[in-house]
Amino acid sequence: MTSRNLAILGSTGSIGRNTLAVARRFPERFSIRALTARNNIDLLAAQIQDFCPDIAVVYDPSDAEDLKKKLGRKVSTKILHGEQGYLDAATHEGVDMVVSAMVGAAGLLPTLAAIEAKKDIALANKETLVMAGDLVMDKARTSGVRVLPVDSEHSAIFQCICGNRRKDVEKILLTASGGPFCNSPASEFARIKPGDALAHPTWQMGSKITIDSATLMNKGLEVIEAMHLFSLCVEQVEVVIHPQSIIHSMVGYCDGTVMAQMGLPDMQGAIAYALSYPQRLSLGLSSPDFPGIGKLTFQAPDLEKFVCLALALEAGKIGGTMPAVLNAANEVAVAAFLEDRIGFDRIAGLIGSVMQQYEPLPDPDLDNILAADAWGRNAARAQLPE
Numbered sequence: 001m002t003s004r005n006l007a008i009l010g011s012t013g014s015i016g017r018n019t020l021a022v023a024r025r026f027p028e029r030f031s032i033r034a035l036t037a038r039n040n041i042d043l044l045a046a047q048i049q050d051f052c053p054d055i056a057v058v059y060d061p062s063d064a065e066d067l068k069k070k071l072g073r074k075v076s077t078k079i080l081h082g083e084q085g086y087l088d089a090a091t092h093e094g095v096d097m098v099v100s101a102m103v104g105a106a107g108l109l110p111t112l113a114a115i116e117a118k119k120d121i122a123l124a125n126k127e128t129l130v131m132a133g134d135l136v137m138d139k140a141r142t143s144g145v146r147v148l149p150v151d152s153e154h155s156a157i158f159q160c161i162c163g164n165r166r167k168d169v170e171k172i173l174l175t176a177s178g179g180p181f182c183n184s185p186a187s188e189f190a191r192i193k194p195g196d197a198l199a200h201p202t203w204q205m206g207s208k209i210t211i212d213s214a215t216l217m218n219k220g221l222e223v224i225e226a227m228h229l230f231s232l233c234v235e236q237v238e239v240v241i242h243p244q245s246i247i248h249s250m251v252g253y254c255d256g257t258v259m260a261q262m263g264l265p266d267m268q269g270a271i272a273y274a275l276s277y278p279q280r281l282s283l284g285l286s287s288p289d290f291p292g293i294g295k296l297t298f299q300a301p302d303l304e305k306f307v308c309l310a311l312a313l314e315a316g317k318i319g320g321t322m323p324a325v326l327n328a329a330n331e332v333a334v335a336a337f338l339e340d341r342i343g344f345d346r347i348a349g350l351i352g353s354v355m356q357q358y359e360p361l362p363d364p365d366l367d368n369i370l371a372a373d374a375w376g377r378n379a380a381r382a383q384l385p386e
């Protein structure tokens, strides 16, 4: 059995920590060669001591100096910083698989660089495909590397597709928990505080994606992610609310068969599958207690209440640079909501009005996408209160 040499971009986050938990259990299979973080220097220092990577990266040069002091002379890990440091981690020659687990648009350039350097990708950072899906998937094809999904729904779809012919796939049923406000009327959205929206009913995740789950923007981003990963059009992806988060998604075939992948909501399963594909690891996770659960329920999403999902479906249909603008405006709106600068009920309106002002470009190159991202951020910031 050959060992996989991993770089984990975003090792201090929820996906990063879960990835290291999997790697810790299988030291003969995984060797950690590069780790990156942004602000959490204390946790990164502890991870370096545990896993002894060749390199570790933070953004700020002064954080890099603090980290070196914390670690002392005995640790041989090279400490880098800045955007270039992230690119160096993503392209490090000792690495054969990059776990893309930074949050937001920051993940795009390191992920692209990793693909160009012929590293397989375990992809959690869905924003990469939302912004630049065509470009990223084309680059992966020409570089001969795999983009293995970590996102639970996409891992489920990937698992349900394995062993079947792609041309027999009719549609994807992308499940959504519905978030904490699934049963709240829209009239209550103005009163929602960050603490309420951060209380996800079934998953423990970082704060940005947890807010996206509460607005259902997460599901919209995932529709676009699925279109790129599985070469589908937006009409082939149906969002189904499934509050128990036991079925992680389903694939419908031309003969009427529907295949579902199930498990308890724990990201270690999807992460381990991407890291060990096509094998499975003995993770020792429990499987669902079906008689205890009793009922699995399903409903259609309410697109009038969850306008973010409708906006993402529209951006997915328009394509070109529109999804990058949607993503940029969403990142600004979510950060402003978490800082209590705008209400929960303002998130969708802000993104919608940025999209309305924008003239998308078809078939964008990377420069067009980065320009659309910058434009979307500026247009969204211009709408924030002073």
Ligand SMILES: NC(=O)C1=CN([C@@H]2O[C@H](COP(=O)(O)OP(=O)(O)OC[C@H]3O[C@@H](n4cnc5c(N)ncnc54)[C@H](OP(=O)(O)O)[C@@H]3O)[C@@H](O)[C@H]2O)C=CC1
Pocket: 009, 010, 011, 012, 013, 014, 015, 016, 036, 037, 038, 039, 040, 041, 059, 100, 101, 102, 103, 104, 106, 124, 125, 126, 127, 150, 151, 152, 203, 204, 205, 206, 207, 208, 209, 267
């Ligand atoms: N959490 C989950 O279960 C799932 C997450 N995903 C996706 O995976 C990605 C990561 O999510 P999650 O782990 O929850 O997020 P977290 O917020 O928990 O972690 C984000 C990681 O990225 C780092 N980071 C944040 N901003 C930057 C930046 N500007 N430049 C470089 N690094 C940065 C953080 O560093 P630090 O902490 O040191 O500041 C941290 O290591 C997201 O794209 C999300 O949508 C997909 C499916 C499930």
Ligand SMILES: CC(=O)[C@@H](O)[C@H](O)COP(=O)(O)O
Pocket: 151, 152, 153, 175, 176, 177, 178, 179, 203, 209, 212, 213, 214, 218, 219, 267
């Ligand atoms: C764990 C994972 O993959 C998340 O993207 C999750 O799906 C979020 O839950 P929602 O279904 O509420 O968006």
Ligand SMILES: [Mn+2]
Pocket: 151, 152, 153, 154, 222
């Ligand atoms: Mn998901």
